[in-house]
Amino acid sequence: MKSIAKTTYNRFVINKSVFHNYLIPVSDVNDTETELERIKEKHPGANHYCTAYIIGPHKSFQKYDDNGEPSGTAGLPMLDVLKKNDLTNVFAVSVRFFGGIKLGASGLIRAYAKGVSHNCDDAKFTYLTTLLTVTLTIPFDEIGHVEHFIRKDYTLLDTQYSDHVTYYLLMRENRYEEFTTFFMNNTNGSAIIDITKTEQKFL
Numbered sequence: 001m002k003s004i005a006k007t008t009y010n011r012f013v014i015n016k017s018v019f020h021n022y023l024i025p026v027s028d029v030n031d032t033e034t035e036l037e038r039i040k041e042k043h044p045g046a047n048h049y050c051t052a053y054i055i056g057p058h059k060s061f062q063k064y065d066d067n068g069e070p071s072g073t074a075g076l077p078m079l080d081v082l083k084k085n086d087l088t089n090v091f092a093v094s095v096r097f098f099g100g101i102k103l104g105a106s107g108l109i110r111a112y113a114k115g116v117s118h119n120c121d122d123a124k125f126t127y128l129t130t131l132l133t134v135t136l137t138i139p140f141d142e143i144g145h146v147e148h149f150i151r152k153d154y155t156l157l158d159t160q161y162s163d164h165v166t167y168y169l170l171m172r173e174n175r176y177e178e179f180t181t182f183f184m185n186n187t188n189g190s191a192i193i194d195i196t197k198t199e200q201k202f203l
Helices: 029-042 075-084 104-122 140-153 173-185
Strands: 002-004 008-014 017-025 048-055 061-065 090-097 125-138 155-161 165-172 192-202
Touching: 002 017, 008 104, 017 029, 017 104, 029 048, 029 090, 048 075, 061 075, 075 090, 075 104, 090 104, 125 140, 125 173, 140 165, 165 173, 173 192
Parallel strands: none
Antiparallel strands: 002 125, 008 017, 017 090, 048 061, 048 090, 125 165, 125 192, 155 165
16 A cells, blocks of 8 residues: 655646646645645635545545536545545545636546646655564673674663663664574563564555
């Protein structure tokens, strides 16, 4: 499952109608409302502000709006492109300034799908990744064997010292097994390793 790293934009003209197309990373439905207002302020007086979004790690929230275009000719084809690209946490907006020449239903569908497709072509994708916050506790006499690897190979969040040393580390889930094996083998089995937090982010 994937999302996008940053907003992409494209503009094109079809039969004198001007289309401004945005694909925006969002985290919840409230973000879509904020982003739409921002775009309306940037492009005042447009005839249509058509939208589609998919939100959630399970794509639970999906919605489209034709915003005055004939039913199913704008927001729905935009949503279909998002689905075909397996995207989530994205908000597509297509702003149309009508040029006086009607495009017909098939022309509208092609135009609105084209805008989102071009945005997807230009996007840098991010992928849903499981991150672990891990504590590694070892005796002081084992620090010299492993500290170089801790600082070199992992994201060190914090270090606490008492009668031993505890490192707080952030890592991708797929690195946890090799991490555990390495540090148990290189501390004579004295390492204590715990997962304290699990989270998912698009990276």
